[in-house]
Amino acid sequence: MESTSTTALADLVRRAQKGEESAQRELIISYQHRVAGFVYAMTGRSDYVEDLAQQVFIKMVRAIDRLQAPAQFESWLFRLARNTCIDQLRRQKLRRIFLPFGEEHENIPEPPGAVDSEELDALRHALAQLRPQDRALLALVQEGRSHAEIAETLNTSVAAVKARLHRAREHLREHYQPDHEA
């Protein structure tokens, strides 16, 4: 069953690589919600989600013909998403340093209670305390990426991924308090 869907995905990717717009559209529709969720986990800002997700898919459309192994599409897409989010967070940090009074809305996190429940609010708060790289690691695991895939994405070893993941989970637990008062 899984191999059938993997083959179907590889076919779809090959068609998208040939520039077939319907295949590109199908890929975007299939992954838009997962990428949006990933972006939200990375940034914690709902107003960034559509913009960043759009950037990710534009990069995907423009670079898909350079993807060597169509079967690796998912890992590749989430690598694009991770890098796009980390670039955005880095730019935001630089902007905060050089323009401390400009674009003030960027410095304000979403207010507590902007999300549905105490637990989601706590998760958002806890993720915000982590480094973007650790956030990406946790979000990639939740996205179903294997340790080997993550290691490949981050150009590191599986053992290093496991160690970093362990530390990231520890940090997340430290900050995850569903009754926290922001």
Added chain:
Amino acid sequence: MPGNTFASITNLTMKPESAAWRALHDHASTQLRGGFADRALRAARGPADETWRAFFSLGARNVRPGFAERVLRAARAATDIPSLASHFALSAATAVVCLSAVFFLHQRNVDAADARNLAEWQQLVQAADDPDSNML
């Protein structure tokens, strides 16, 4: 109530500092809000898978309808964004052009100065060879 019985028995034999401890414990326990055990367990285990799933779908809700069409339109319209390598290549090419221009102008000035000096020397040599000349 067993607690009260225990309290009445212990109160008879309790030292004053034990009573103080007990009062302290009672005060501390009133600080814990309902559902403390659940919250402690949740914090110890970290977010559950359902919480993660709900969190991701919360993000996914921010994608407005017609997203794929907007992305494809933007991808078609987007011009090539210069990469870091292309920035470096452009900088290197600019540097080469500027250095060539500087070198060319410098070389032209040097050649002109050489020609001028040579002409003056030739004039001097001619004057030296010609004893009637009163240039020296």
